[in-house]
Amino acid sequence: xxxxxxxxxxxxxxxxxxxxxxxxxxxxxxxxxxxxxxxxxxxxxxxxxxxxxxxxxxxxxxxxxxxxxxxxxxxxxxxxxxxxxxxxxxxxxxxxxxxxxxxxxxxxxxxxxxxxxxxxxxxxxxxxxxxxxxxxxxxxxxxxxxxxxxxxxxxxxxxxxxxxxxxxxxxxxxxxxxxxxxxxxxxxxxxxxxxxxxxxxxxxxxxxxxxxxxxxxxxxxxxxxxxxxxxxxxxxxxxxxxxxxxxxxxxxxxxxxxxxxxxxxxxxxxxxxxxxxxxxxxxxxxxxxxxxxxxxxxxxxxxxxxxxxxxxxxxxxxxxxxxxxxxxxxxxxxxxxxxxxxxxxxxxxxxxxxxxxxxxxxxxxxxxxxxxxxxxxxxxxxxxxxxxxxxxxxxxxxxxxxxxxxxxxxxxxx
Numbered sequence: 001x002x003x004x005x006x007x008x009x010x011x012x013x014x015x016x017x018x019x020x021x022x023x024x025x026x027x028x029x030x031x032x033x034x035x036x037x038x039x040x041x042x043x044x045x046x047x048x049x050x051x052x053x054x055x056x057x058x059x060x061x062x063x064x065x066x067x068x069x070x071x072x073x074x075x076x077x078x079x080x081x082x083x084x085x086x087x088x089x090x091x092x093x094x095x096x097x098x099x100x101x102x103x104x105x106x107x108x109x110x111x112x113x114x115x116x117x118x119x120x121x122x123x124x125x126x127x128x129x130x131x132x133x134x135x136x137x138x139x140x141x142x143x144x145x146x147x148x149x150x151x152x153x154x155x156x157x158x159x160x161x162x163x164x165x166x167x168x169x170x171x172x173x174x175x176x177x178x179x180x181x182x183x184x185x186x187x188x189x190x191x192x193x194x195x196x197x198x199x200x201x202x203x204x205x206x207x208x209x210x211x212x213x214x215x216x217x218x219x220x221x222x223x224x225x226x227x228x229x230x231x232x233x234x235x236x237x238x239x240x241x242x243x244x245x246x247x248x249x250x251x252x253x254x255x256x257x258x259x260x261x262x263x264x265x266x267x268x269x270x271x272x273x274x275x276x277x278x279x280x281x282x283x284x285x286x287x288x289x290x291x292x293x294x295x296x297x298x299x300x301x302x303x304x305x306x307x308x309x310x311x312x313x314x315x316x317x318x319x320x321x322x323x324x325x326x327x328x329x330x331x332x333x334x335x336x337x338x339x340x341x342x343x344x345x346x347x348x349x350x351x352x353x354x355x356x357x358x359x360x361x362x363x364x365x366x367x368x369x370x371x372x373x374x375x376x377x378x379x380x381x382x383x384x385x386x387x388x389x390x391x392x393x394x395x396x397x398x399x400x401x402x403x404x405x406x407x408x409x410x411x412x413x414x
Contacts, residue, residue: 003050004155006319012162016119019168023118030118030167033301034293034348037308038235039114041341043123044315045237048334050130051322057134061150064141071144083145083153085205087137091157092208094136095201098129105268106244107132113232113240115291117190117224122165127241157203161186171218181206184218191224194281225284229269233292235345238338251275294349299402304347307395311340329372336361336368358399366392 016036023030073079098108107129114121140150164186171177171184181202189200199216202208209215218224232240251271252260259272269279296304318333325333343361346354366388373384 003047003054004152005047005158008159008162009316012119012123015162019119019166022168028167030116031120032116032291032293033305034235035114035116036118036120037305037348038237038240038345039120039124040308040312041235041237041345042110042127042240043125044312044341045127045241045338046123046125047319048315048337049127051319052330052334053131057130058147058151060134061138061141062147064138065144065146068142069144070142073144073146073149075146075149079145080149080153083140083149084156086140086143086145087150087153087157088202088204089208090137090139091203092201092212094133095203096198096212096214097136098133099198099201100267102244102248102266102268102270103264104129104132106248107241109228109232109244110240112190112228115225115227115231117165117167117187117226119162119165121190122162160204165190171220177206178210179205179207185209185215187224188216188218190226192227192229192281192284193222193225194283195219196224197229197281223286225286225289227291229281231292233294235294235348237341237345296348296350297402297405299405300347300350303395303398303402304344307340307347308344311337311344314340332368333372336364339364355403359396362392362395362399 020031020036095108098104107126110126110129111121111124114124137150137154141147145153161181164181164183166183167187169183172182176182177184181200181204185200185202185206188196191197196216199214200206200209201214206215232243234240234243248263252263254275255263255272262272263270267278269281271277271279314333315337318337322330339361343354343357346357369388370385
C-alpha cells in the first residue's frame, strides 16, 4: 500500500505553484528558486528513504501489535479518531524531544534550515528522523491499534501539517487558534527569534503546547526571521541531513569522555563550562543579516531547474512502481535519484565538481534507464533508446554551453 503522502504529491505541487503566484501578485517574496528546489529535493529524499525503510518500520509495528497488544480494537470511526488524537499527542513529544535533545535535533534540523516560510518548506523533511523517533509511537500497537488504522492516522496528521507552512494566511478565528495548530502558531515554531525558540511543537492540536508550557502566540508587531540559529549555507541535501552530527563530532573532540556522552543527550547549545558553557540564542541583527543565496548564471539556473523537474517526475514514477521492481533496482534507482538531487544542489551552489559529476550522472541515467527497459520492458526498448539518447545529447550540449558561459561571466567579473 502506498503512503497517503504519495497520493497528495500532485496537490502539493499545485498548491505550491498557487501560493507562489499569489505572492507574486501581492508583490511578496514568498519563494526563491534555489531554496524551493532545495526543499523539494529534501522531500524527494525523504520519500525515497521512507519507501526503503517502510518495511522495517511497519514490520516492527506489526510484530509488536501481534505479540504485545493489550486490546483488540475494531476498525471503526471512533477507533480512528482516538488513534489520531493519541498519535498527535505522541507526535508532540517526539517533536519536542527533537528540539531538546542533540541526538534527535541532528535529524530534525533539516526541516528548519530554510530561511523562507512557504508551503514548499513542509516538504523539506529529514531522511532519517522517522527511523530515530519511531520508538516513541510504539504505545499505539501495544494499545491495540492495527497497522492500517495507525498508517491512516499518521498520514492524516502529516497531511494536516502541510497547509500551516504559509505566510499567506493570517490569524484565524480565536476558537480555531485555541484548539488547532495554525499557520500563525507554526510560524512561531520556525522562527529563530529567541523568544520563539522551542515553542509550538504540536502537529494538529495546539492544546498540547498550552497544557505542557511550550505555547507562544505570534507577535504581530515583530517580523519573524526563519531558519536555524547558525545559518545553513548550502543547497546540498545530503549535507543537510548530516551536518549537525559532523559539527557535534568536532565539538566532542575537545571534550572529556564524560562530556562527550552528555553531549548526545544535552540540549542544543550546551557546552561544558571549560568550553564556554551553554550558548544562548542571540537576537538576529537585521542590519547585517542576509539570507544565503549562492546564485549562478541564468543558463545554469534554467538547466538545474529542468533537471530537477525531470528528477521529481522520475521520483514519482519510482515511488509508483516501487512495489513491483526488484530489490536491486529499488536501491539502484534510489541511488541515482539521490545523486541527482545532490548534483543539482551543487549546480545551484556553483560547485566546480559538478562539471564532471553531471556528465557521469547523465551517462548513469542513460545506462540505468536502458538496462531496466532491456530486462523488463523489451518491447519498448527501441523507442526508449532513441528518446533517451537524444535527451542525453541535448542535455550534454546544454550543460557544456552552460559551464562555458558561466566561466566567461566569472572571468569578466574577476
